[in-house]
Amino acid sequence: MNSSDLSRRPVLASHVRLKIDPITGDPILLFPEGMLMLNSTAHEVVRRCDGRTSIDEIAEQLAEEFDAAKEALLLDLLQNIEELSQRNLLRFAE
Amino acid sequence: MKPRPYVLLAELTYGCPLHCPYCSNPVSAAPGVELDTEEWNRVFRQAAQLGILHVGLSGGEPLLRRDLSELIAAAHDAGLYTNLITSGLGLDLPRARQLRAAGLDSIQLSFQADEEALADEIADTRAHRHKLRAAAAITEAGLPLSLNVVLHRTNMDRLAGVIALAEKLGAHRLELANVQFYGWALTNRKLLLPTRAQTQEALTIAQLAQDRLKGRMEIVYVLPDYFEDRPKPCMQGWGMQYLTVSPTGHVLPCPNATSIPDLKFENARLQSLQQIWNESESFNRFRGEAWMPLPCRECPERTVDFGGCRCQAALLTGDSSATDPVCGLSPHHFLLQSIVGEENELRESQSLIARQNPS
Numbered sequence: 001m002n003s004s005d006l007s008r009r010p011v012l013a014s015h016v017r018l019k020i021d022p023i024t025g026d027p028i029l030l031f032p033e034g035m036l037m038l039n040s041t042a043h044e045v046v047r048r049c050d051g052r053t054s055i056d057e058i059a060e061q062l063a064e065e066f067d068a069a070k071e072a073l074l075l076d077l078l079q080n081i082e083e084l085s086q087r088n089l090l091r092f093a094e
Numbered sequence: 095m096k097p098r099p100y101v102l103l104a105e106l107t108y109g110c111p112l113h114c115p116y117c118s119n120p121v122s123a124a125p126g127v128e129l130d131t132e133e134w135n136r137v138f139r140q141a142a143q144l145g146i147l148h149v150g151l152s153g154g155e156p157l158l159r160r161d162l163s164e165l166i167a168a169a170h171d172a173g174l175y176t177n178l179i180t181s182g183l184g185l186d187l188p189r190a191r192q193l194r195a196a197g198l199d200s201i202q203l204s205f206q207a208d209e210e211a212l213a214d215e216i217a218d219t220r221a222h223r224h225k226l227r228a229a230a231a232i233t234e235a236g237l238p239l240s241l242n243v244v245l246h247r248t249n250m251d252r253l254a255g256v257i258a259l260a261e262k263l264g265a266h267r268l269e270l271a272n273v274q275f276y277g278w279a280l281t282n283r284k285l286l287l288p289t290r291a292q293t294q295e296a297l298t299i300a301q302l303a304q305d306r307l308k309g310r311m312e313i314v315y316v317l318p319d320y321f322e323d324r325p326k327p328c329m330q331g332w333g334m335q336y337l338t339v340s341p342t343g344h345v346l347p348c349p350n351a352t353s354i355p356d357l358k359f360e361n362a363r364l365q366s367l368q369q370i371w372n373e374s375e376s377f378n379r380f381r382g383e384a385w386m387p388l389p390c391r392e393c394p395e396r397t398v399d400f401g402g403c404r405c406q407a408a409l410l411t412g413d414s415s416a417t418d419p420v421c422g423l424s425p426h427h428f429l430l431q432s433i434v435g436e437e438n439e440l441r442e443s444q445s446l447i448a449r450q451n452p453s
Contacts, residue, residue: 013238013266014236014237014238014266015199015200015238015266015267017199019147019173019175021147022142023098023145030147030175030199031175032177032202032238032267033148033177033314035100035147035148085309086308087312088266088267088308088310088311088312
């Protein structure tokens, strides 16, 4: 599969939980023996990874929410998704 | 200001149907009554208030606790990520579903080897076939499966098969933990210690698999520290991120801390976790750098490895505040060089001594 295929629908892997750290208020991913603090951009991406929304649709939503050009967002978005996927935290729905 | 803990290891019982010769549980645990459901519930709530995000439910074998699903629900309700660390014996599909419904986030299942005869010899009981069934039940119940295999002299040459087993079972994570010498493993060290050649071959196999499986299965390789030149950053520093509660409620800076003879430990029945974490002598003894001897005190790497493992220093040198003798800069490093030296390379394998379980 082409790694920039925008029709893919990302979803958090089943062992990963997105939570808000009750002490700091920061978004955080929890998984066995580990955790990853998310910056606000990554949080906006991750909370849309529900296995139903495609990367293209996520980009559209982000563009609307932050009043930015979709094309300008795409590179960062794909990088975020690729990194989480390489770390085994994100999968793609069938 | 005290550091914030992130991880609680809840050792629910020392009871276990297996007899693994490398078990890190104490060889002779102090007798006492196990914490009950309500006491664990209080521990989980206090842990969450302290900032803890993760709980590992371990043992012994945690499935021996009849109230396990209540304990999982309590930890889940407190807001903790729950990971069950189990041998899988006693786990069928209905129970796996029950644990998932209680809020379990992940299961770590142990294996002794990739094939039945060797695995059962190591566990000293018929366990392997039950584990295969447990793995199927875990997946069927929709729980994420991770595998843990302790590597030692007897099974290290089977590593490629172990990785293939983890792939076949659909694990998302495989922890390959070179045996660490505490508890029963220290008693059995001579039988468990691999040769240097074995550790080098295993590392190569593990690294190739890490690359091949990237994005599908995470492979964590815990180094065999006896063969290293720098110590492991044990617990990310004493009293910095981790705390362990023993089956009878003792609150420990690490699961093996009772091997340090001159430390006294507080009990969660009598004090809050917060009080113990912040104020106890046991948690403060090796916190920070004030306790450090030379060469650690002036070493630029003290912020990387924190002087290594306090238990290992106590067990090998008799001094819990010595530099971990794994370190090439330790005045006691010669102890390890003789343990892993030529004699170890040349001797034949012998049969293992099984762990005796508490009655």
